[in-house]
Amino acid sequence: MTLTREELGRYSRHLSLSEFGIIGQEKLKAAKVVVIGAGGLGSPALLYLAAAGVGTLGIVDFDKVDISNLQRQVLFTNEDIGQSKAAVATQRLAALNPQITIQSHDVEINASNVMDILSSYDIVIDGCDRFVTRYLVNDACVLLHKPLVSAAIHRFEGQALTYVPDQGPCYRCLFPEPPAGDLVPNCATAGVLGVLPGVMGTIQATEAIKLITGIGEVLNGRLLTYDALEMRFATFEFKRRSDCAVCGDSPTITVPAEQLVACATPDDDTSISIAELQALLTQASTRKLQLIDVRDPHEYTLGHLPSAINIPLALLDTQWNSLDRNKLTIFICRSGMRSQQACQLAVQHGLTSAVNVSGGLQQWNDTVDVSRRCII
Amino acid sequence: MKTNICTVHVASPLRSYTKGATKVIAKGASLQEVLADLDQQFPGMRFRMIDEQNHIREHIRLSINTQMTNDLMHPLKSGDVLHLICALSGG
Numbered sequence: 078m079t080l081t082r083e084e085l086g087r088y089s090r091h092l093s094l095s096e097f098g099i100i101g102q103e104k105l106k107a108a109k110v111v112v113i114g115a116g117g118l119g120s121p122a123l124l125y126l127a128a129a130g131v132g133t134l135g136i137v138d139f140d141k142v143d144i145s146n147l148q149r150q151v152l153f154t155n156e157d158i159g160q161s162k163a164a165v166a167t168q169r170l171a172a173l174n175p176q177i178t179i180q181s182h183d184v185e186i187n188a189s190n191v192m193d194i195l196s197s198y199d200i201v202i203d204g205c206d207r208f209v210t211r212y213l214v215n216d217a218c219v220l221l222h223k224p225l226v227s228a229a230i231h232r233f234e235g236q237a238l239t240y241v242p243d244q245g246p247c248y249r250c251l252f253p254e255p256p257a258g259d260l261v262p263n264c265a266t267a268g269v270l271g272v273l274p275g276v277m278g279t280i281q282a283t284e285a286i287k288l289i290t291g292i293g294e295v296l297n298g299r300l301l302t303y304d305a306l307e308m309r310f311a312t313f314e315f316k317r318r319s320d321c322a323v324c325g326d327s328p329t330i331t332v333p334a335e336q337l338v339a340c341a342t343p344d345d346d347t348s349i350s351i352a353e354l355q356a357l358l359t360q361a362s363t364r365k366l367q368l369i370d371v372r373d374p375h376e377y378t379l380g381h382l383p384s385a386i387n388i389p390l391a392l393l394d395t396q397w398n399s400l401d402r403n404k405l406t407i408f409i410c411r412s413g414m415r416s417q418q419a420c421q422l423a424v425q426h427g428l429t430s431a432v433n434v435s436g437g438l439q440q441w442n443d444t445v446d447v448s449r450r451c452i453i
Numbered sequence: 454m455k456t457n458i459c460t461v462h463v464a465s466p467l468r469s470y471t472k473g474a475t476k477v478i479a480k481g482a483s484l485q486e487v488l489a490d491l492d493q494q495f496p497g498m499r500f501r502m503i504d505e506q507n508h509i510r511e512h513i514r515l516s517i518n519t520q521m522t523n524d525l526m527h528p529l530k531s532g533d534v535l536h537l538i539c540a541l542s543g544g
Binding site: 114116117118119203204205206207208211228229230231232233234235236251252253254255256267269274300302304306307311312313314315391 | 464465466510514516521538542
């Protein structure tokens with residue numbers, strides 16, 4: 078795939094690299110890369126791959142731009158709030174480099190479409206924010222023999238690795254199973270340093286460019302970790318597992334499936350639905366119940382339910398004596414994750430009448446307060 | 454008897470146990486002993502990594518210096534660095 082005169086100018090700094098040259102740039106032009114998630118990781122990865130001249134870029138994201146994304150998702154601006162991420166990203170990348178083709182997939186990737194979407198690309202970059210998707214994409218890449226550049230972030234820490242088919246271990250060889258649902262919170266719950274995905278997404282783009290051009294060494298069989306607080310990078314070698322469920326000698330996963338991430342206490346008798354909460358708030362006197370919002374103070378200040386008292390999860394251990402044990406204690410948070418932990422702690426501390434609101438304020442906003450007065 | 458002291462780098466999701474500390478000091482002549490010492494200092498931390506059958510959980514990897522291991526009896530010597538690695542999901 079030869080370069081046009083304009084492309085020779087655009088990519089002149091690449092062409093000056095002896096390891097790269099015209100052949101390397103032509104390989105980039107011929108390459109098709111898909112990025113799962115146009116979020117914190119996907120934003121820098123897409124921007125750099127578009128700028129570098131990857132000929133076809135796929136964007137998979139079904140989400141809309143939220144104001145809380147703008148602290149790290151550098152593809153988007155204030156004007157994009159409420160717009161489709163895939164659509165905005167397509168426009169932004171086309172403006173950056175009109176000489177590449179961008180394919181937008183404004184869908185939620187799942188077991189029924191993952192093979193179709195990934196099969197038309199050469200390389201997959203995973204920037205998703207859920208374990209279910211992370212394992213699904215890994216399994217599909219192994220089954221399709223597609224290289225995968227995977228990365229993940231949490232607060233101040235990032236990880237990256239590259240799967241090269243038939244040449245090294247996959248993500249499942251490193252971490253065979255996801256953790257229980259409440260053990261590793263996502264960015265929304267745990268927070269994340271805005272620049273962290275910038276570093277990790279850029280590493281993903283670098284890995285993809287090396288895979289395409291065949292230069293350097295990729296993170297095949299190596300986990301790279303980055304600790305922004307310590308400013309420390311480290312790599313750890315790991316091997317293919319012969320008993321890996323997807324790439325092992327006798328695989329049990331032969332078609333992609335969405336693996337359920339087990340929760341320590343799934344919907345059980347300590348969880349109530351939004352409808353049940355609404356009924357309780359309408360019918361029961363506050364003399365009979367206490368609603369505890371366990372989000373952090375800055376989240377509570379942005380908006381909360383009228384009768385909710387703010388006790389952040391981290392401070393609960395110092396506040397048990399302030400809770401009335403004769404009342405029904407209802408814990409609520411953003412998504413239901415922190416409130417579930419609070420509920421477990423409450424039971425351990427002898428509050429036998431404690432429940433958490435499944436789905437949290439996110440679901441309250443989606444089903445009850447659609448005008449979203451309670452900002453989350 | 455000589456006490457082996459090693460540095461432990463703590464994975465981000467486990468730092469709630471160490472009050473945010475990114476690295477801590479622990480004592481022990483084997484991985485098992487170091488994990489026991491960590492649990493003594495930070496109650497509940499071991500269970501986040503090791504299940505009821507005394508196996509390393511599937512989303513956790515332990516690395517002594519740069520070598521990952523599944524062997525809880527793996528010996529440690531003073532100056533070794535133990536890395537607690539945890540699968541992350543954020544993007």
